[in-house]
Amino acid sequence: MVAKVMRVAAQLAPWAIVGGLAYAAAFIRPSVEPLPLPQPLNEPRDLFYDVSVSDSGHYWFAGNNGLVLEAGKTLENWRRHEMPEVVNLQGIASADNGTVVAVGNAGWTFRKHRDEEWKSLQLPVSEIAGKLIKLAWIDGHFWAIGEMGAIFRSDHRAEEWEKLSIEGDVALNDITRAISGDLWITAEFGTLYHSRDGGRSWDSVELGQESLRSVEFYGDQGIIVGNGGVIFQSLDSGATWQPVSSPTNEHLYDVIRDDGRWLATGNGGVLLGSEDGALWELIQPHNFANGYHARLLPSGDGVVVAGQTIGLLSGGDWQVWPDDMVGDI
């Protein structure tokens, strides 16, 4: 009986092998272990336009596609926040009470108070050009400015906004407060706005044709930078402005006072420094990124930079975040 079974099995075995292989050929396909591809902390296509620091010591970078990158002290404390509306975020600021607000295209604002969720609110801006370009925390208020002369002011909760807009088709780029308490706004095509009454009324002055991107005061001295590398200086709290020779033709997007000197940055990896605001020279930190940089933020360890890349400028060194982070911030 066993012999008979073995004989039958031997007769069938070759066909079974061929049949098995035929089945395999028909149905077996190279398998792939799918990578989950989780959202990384940052992506090569992430671009940033502003940075702020909150009372917790965290840095908040606002970027494209509704991205806010929160940078904690260590890499484990970094978080990627994606806003409910996928719009480019242009500005971000923090209030004294820990509220962080980001503003962006189409009048969108996003606020977050400490561990609460992000809440969104769309401000009444022009449908044609409604980009909110800059957000600043000045004297207990959030100030949001943008295209079509948009100016909005809110308290620290950022829930209700007061419209203080300037009439006209003009894009407002930066707002700051001088030591006198006056407000200054740089705008496109060389326009500079000035308010002595907390933003209720605005005077304007034309400083050439190039768009003015940023303004900053230190005592009585004020510096404005703009497109084509233009630099203006005021030594009388903004009463008069004089053009200053610039070592670059690249657009300059931000200027700050840091550690006893002026710093300005802009397109093409350009970084300018000046001790007195009158004589500017190019600074070339080691490995400084060639792309644009939109915002400089003085910090205890150096200058935090937001742009095509983000990182820390410390002395002559440039540290790309988060890739080059060593230890804590």
Add this chain to the structure above:
Amino acid sequence: MISTFARSLSEFCIRHRVWVSILIFVSTLLMALTLLKIDVRTVFSDMVPSNHEYVDVHESYKDTFGGTNKVSILVQAREGDILTGPILEEVHRITRELAKVRGVNPFQVVSLASRKLKSVSASSMGIESVPLMWPDVPQTQAGIESLREAIINNPLVYGIYVEPDLSSTLIQMDFYDHLVDYSRIFPQVQAILDASPIADMVTHHVVGEPVLYGWVDFYLDETVMIALLSLGAMLFALFLLNRTWRGTLLPLLSGVVSTIWALGIGVLLGFNFDPLVIVVAFIITARCFSHAVQLITRFDDLCDGEGVQPRKAAEQTMKELFRPGLLGLVSDAGAILCVVLTPIPLLQKVSIIGAIWVMTIGFSAMILTPVMLSWVKAPLRNAHPLNLRFLLTAVLSLAVKVVETRARFVVLPVTLVLVSGLVFKATDLTIGDATTGSPILWEDSDFNRDSALINANYPGTEQMFIVLEGEEQDALKRPDVLAWMQGFQRRMERLPQVGGSVSLADIVVDVRRNLYEGNPRYGELGATQIENGELISFYMQGAAPDDLAQFADPLFQNGSVILFFRDRQGETLRQATYQIGRYIDENPLEGVSVRLAGGSLGIIAAVNEILLSDQIEAIALALLVVILCCLGVYRSSASGIFFIVPVLISNVVTFAFMAWQGIGMSISTLPVVALGIGLGVDYAFYIVDSVKEYLEKDPEADPMDAIRQSLFSAGRGVLLTSVTLAAGVLLWSLSSLRFQAEMGTLIGLWLLVSAFTSLFVMPSLVRVLKPKFIFGDRPQTAESDHRTERLAQSTH
């Protein structure tokens, strides 16, 4: 019936040996004349599978979205950056000269010095689009600084055509597919680079499919030299071990005749010969040698051992070995012919030529060798005094001892255990390329080093594109479609092997940024289809009509997203196509269908997708051929399982070896594996059939005597051919082409595994299982079993 035919054929051939010889030699001479027109070259289209979705996409859009024959040249400054007068002049010179290379599409030569790369800026007149460095190189430092700014501010140039630290730049070129001749492109490009007047200031690095196959062609002389050396080594080994001129020259004669016929028929059929499949030719020649050696060995046995006259011995040899020989050839030819079902032209050509080649062995070895042997006058004269046969005898004695003793009962379980372990290892086999560089060349080859350098500093040398096909014109201008492209690019760039991507969305974003004074805050898509259309129109002002050709058709109905990969490994491509499919499923686009995938990697992904099933299908069909042959000859399907054993063992060992050595299963390894099946089964046929032949002659004979005789006769031929051929193929490991070296090793391994399986496993199986197709219905008497046992014990 086969025996009757074999007897009639052998009698006829020996009786008319002069005419048979003349007929074979004259026809060989005529065939040799056709070889003057032999075409040795690689044709990329031969490797493109038909009837595959990816290939359809590629064929539909390759002329605009990207072909398979791109060449990238990296010009790297030895010190500092490339923005110096002499280096920019060098880029200009190379760009100009490349336009003269044979088959190049002059409109697809892209570099800083070409018209294609532009500086886009806004002015009061709209968008101004000016070539970065065309027609002239900047002559002043201010001009160079302007160029530097323009490069840095153009995201479609910076990081893609110029390294972020500005230390190198890429020049890319594409070819008209129908004009591509790899053997000419490579030396012409190399000559342009060699003529550099500033070789002390820059280094050049070249990659791309035409360059890769140019290297293969470059090494053709070396390949032929190694083939000849290998052949010489095999003949020398045969001469050393056989000790006769006939044992050396007749296999050579068979091989030469067979080769001429096969190549001649190939020329008549209009086939080209790819240098990469020269190993296939080598395997078939090895088969030819093997058959000839079997015939000569049997002839020597008859003359030497049984004192038969040469003419009669030749006739008897032909008659006795006709059945296993024919069985082997038909199985070989059938196995390789199964590959014709693979929808890849190269493999179909290899399959047809391979089958023809194998069948020619029927004339060149099975007929010509006995005919030539019939003229031998002094069969016992040795050509040299060195007798190394004791080495063969020692191995064969060991094989006999395994069968004689109880060790034969251990053979099957041990084999099963070993094979199981190897099956486990074989499951690691990679489908597609298993290495980051090209598997055709060594890792430290110039090509692979250049490839690694470019992939480290640029998005990637390998490209794949997907196509978005809209239902309406201007579909690509829709914000949701452009946003889909951006989202898709972001997702795909999360894959570690994807270095970057470009699409129409990138251009729209960049134009919008430029329109707003270059302000990065405005680097975003337009809010409406009309706005995006206007942005594209701005870009096209002053641009050449084909400037957007690689991203969209003229009606903006169909467009592409081009992905750059850092390698083409099988796993990378499977992961990529999976992730692409997943993104498409998760993000459906209304009115637009998304199809993958074109470009060189699209084609390779297509090949990889069909490779495994085709490989298994080829093995299944080859085994079916073996079983059908066994059924026809032995009238027993059970005999099939017997002969499948060595085939499966060889297959498993080879696949395990490939997995261990990181050799991926590719278009080039498939015919080698299919031919290997023939190798595996031939030896078993000779040994088992010899046992059967012995028992047919003397039905009362002790089975052990039949096995012993088989091992010392057919087994000697098996051992002789496998050892000499393996020694020959090992020389391939010296090849500058990694693929040739690995295939040489693979074939050598296959030969040895097949031979040792036939010598050490098959005889034990025969004796233990006593298959009916060998032993017939003869009763296994206790006496005969007892005698066998005694014999076995006496060997202890």
